[in-house]
Amino acid sequence: MKILLFFIGNIAQFLPLVLFFVFFRKINKIVELRVVFLYVLVSLITNILLVVLNNYASLVISISAIIEYAFFSAFFYICIQNKKFKNLILSLSVLNICFEVFTLFLHKKNFDFWATLITAVLVLIYCIFFFYEEISKTETLLIYQSYTFWVATGCIIYLAGTLFLFLYTSDMEDKQKSSLWVIDIVFEIIKNIFFSVAFVVGKNSKKIAAPAYFDDDTNMFKKSF
Amino acid sequence: MILLQIATTDSKVSTVLFFGTIGMLALTIGLIVFIIFHQRKVIRYQMRLQTMEQDQQKMLLNASIRMQEEERQRIAADLHDDAGPLLATARLYLNENLVNLDKASQLQSIYSAKQILDDTIQLIRNISHSLMPPTLKNFGLESAVNDLFQKISGSGSMNASSRFHDYRERLQPETELIIFRVIQELINNILKHSNSSFIHLTQNTSGNKFFIRMHHDGRGLTQADFEKLNKSNVGLGLKNIQSRLKVLHGKIFFEKDLSQTYYKVTVEIMKDEETKPQ
Numbered sequence: 436m437k438i439l440l441f442f443i444g445n446i447a448q449f450l451p452l453v454l455f456f457v458f459f460r461k462i463n464k465i466v467e468l469r470v471v472f473l474y475v476l477v478s479l480i481t482n483i484l485l486v487v488l489n490n491y492a493s494l495v496i497s498i499s500a501i502i503e504y505a506f507f508s509a510f511f512y513i514c515i516q517n518k519k520f521k522n523l524i525l526s527l528s529v530l531n532i533c534f535e536v537f538t539l540f541l542h543k544k545n546f547d548f549w550a551t552l553i554t555a556v557l558v559l560i561y562c563i564f565f566f567y568e569e570i571s572k573t574e575t576l577l578i579y580q581s582y583t584f585w586v587a588t589g590c591i592i593y594l595a596g597t598l599f600l601f602l603y604t605s606d607m608e609d610k611q612k613s614s615l616w617v618i619d620i621v622f623e624i625i626k627n628i629f630f631s632v633a634f635v636v637g638k639n640s641k642k643i644a645a646p647a648y649f650d651d652d653t654n655m656f657k658k659s660f
Numbered sequence: 661m662i663l664l665q666i667a668t669t670d671s672k673v674s675t676v677l678f679f680g681t682i683g684m685l686a687l688t689i690g691l692i693v694f695i696i697f698h699q700r701k702v703i704r705y706q707m708r709l710q711t712m713e714q715d716q717q718k719m720l721l722n723a724s725i726r727m728q729e730e731e732r733q734r735i736a737a738d739l740h741d742d743a744g745p746l747l748a749t750a751r752l753y754l755n756e757n758l759v760n761l762d763k764a765s766q767l768q769s770i771y772s773a774k775q776i777l778d779d780t781i782q783l784i785r786n787i788s789h790s791l792m793p794p795t796l797k798n799f800g801l802e803s804a805v806n807d808l809f810q811k812i813s814g815s816g817s818m819n820a821s822s823r824f825h826d827y828r829e830r831l832q833p834e835t836e837l838i839i840f841r842v843i844q845e846l847i848n849n850i851l852k853h854s855n856s857s858f859i860h861l862t863q864n865t866s867g868n869k870f871f872i873r874m875h876h877d878g879r880g881l882t883q884a885d886f887e888k889l890n891k892s893n894v895g896l897g898l899k900n901i902q903s904r905l906k907v908l909h910g911k912i913f914f915e916k917d918l919s920q921t922y923y924k925v926t927v928e929i930m931k932d933e934e935t936k937p938q
Contacts, residue, residue, distance in 0.1 A: 599681050
């Protein structure tokens with residue numbers, strides 16, 4: 436069962452990457468999806484490093500957690516349009532990354548409770564604000580027709596599902612840790628499936644043409660940018 | 661399955677992990693479901709509003725077209741029924757046989773034809789004035805409204821008075837014409853339906869806003885009546901007022917006076933340059 440899940444987990448990790456290359460010509464120009472692609476790629480490299488550098492596993496996991504936060508923040512920074520909130524993301528991200536780096540060198544352990552909690556809460560706040568902004572828009576496009584919705588949903592489900600696992604990892608025995616790590620694999624699979632859906636939806640998304648406006652100086656209709 | 665395994669494990673951490681994960685998942689899924697359904701509801705509501713607005717626009721457009729057609733018919737009838745026969749009569753006086761008549765008869769015919777032509781000129785002038793009052797064009801809204809009210813008072817059927825408190829600068833000619841037409845339409849309605857004994861019009865400005873207020877003591881409309889009539893197929897004149905005011909981004913309010921004795925109509929127009937009719 437565990438081996439099967441591990442196998443599916445690996446396949447699921449490749450799925451968004453494969454889809455990105457399949458639809459490369461259509462989705463390469465979408466910045467948000469490029470960030471997601473880079474994130475999935477970095478996750479894959481981290482998993483490979485975990486196997487190769489088994490002795491430094493705790494360091495690799497801690498660094499990957501910081502990188503993961505940076506990618507999620509970058510994604511929401513691009514998607515959110517409110518300038519004040521964008522600045523807030525930027526400031527909080529700098530502070531949080533500094534704090535995470537500090538705790539990493541201070542405690543030299545896998546997961547610091549406060550660093551994990553703060554990271555998860557911050558990304559959840561970004562996610563909720565993103566959803567709030569999306570439903571406040573007056574466009575008549577359904578939210579699930581947007582690729583950003585699928586990425587944000589993948590993020591929020593993954594974070595919600597693994598938050599308590601990461602919070603209590605440091606308090607667990609090694610045997611318990613290895614048995615409960617299955618939860619992470621399950622939510623990784625779900626997250627990668629959602630990211631794959633985002634790539635498929637992104638492939639079909641068309642940029643809405645900006646309405647033309649009448650230029651009084653030239654007496655002609657012009658395209659707005 | 662995995663979470664059930666955690667729950668059965670006898671440890672405090674496992675219990676917190678189980679309930680924490682389940683709780684967080686439930687919250688997240690609940691949030692996403694709420695967002696999807698809320699957005700669908702909002703979109704449905706927006707579409708309904710859009711449809712209602714389109715219907716309203718269609719009604720206003722129909723009213724405006726009907727009004728234009730009625731106006732054309734009226735002008736056509738005036739020209740056909742009045743100017744046509746007059747000119748035909750003048751032509752009869754000036755027919756080919758005129759040269760064979762004696763001088764006195766010739767002079768009499770020419771004089772009669774001249775009088776008929778004078779009448780025709782007066783008739784055409786009246787038609788032209790009804791299309792664009794010369795007082796409005798030359799002297800502005802205040803003079804045109806005062807002139808109109810004097811004519812109503814002069815008829816003896818109703819006491820009509822108007823007072824412009826703050827009208828030092830004339831508005832754009834197109835704006836003045838639209839306001840004048842709205843006032844004409846309102847007065848027409850009051851004369852036709854209200855059975856009132858007086859109409860009083862006042863003009864004021866407040867900041868960027870230009871106000872015209874009319875009071876009368878007859879039967880009138882409230883805002884609810886106005887909106888109801890605006891949505892129905894009747895009330896062509898009111899729809900016409902609405903479509904004219906829409907051009908100026910103006911508003912109209914119908915209300916009963918606090919004393920419950922008078923009806924009050926307030927027309928509010930922005931004085932800004934942006935409100936120039938498009």
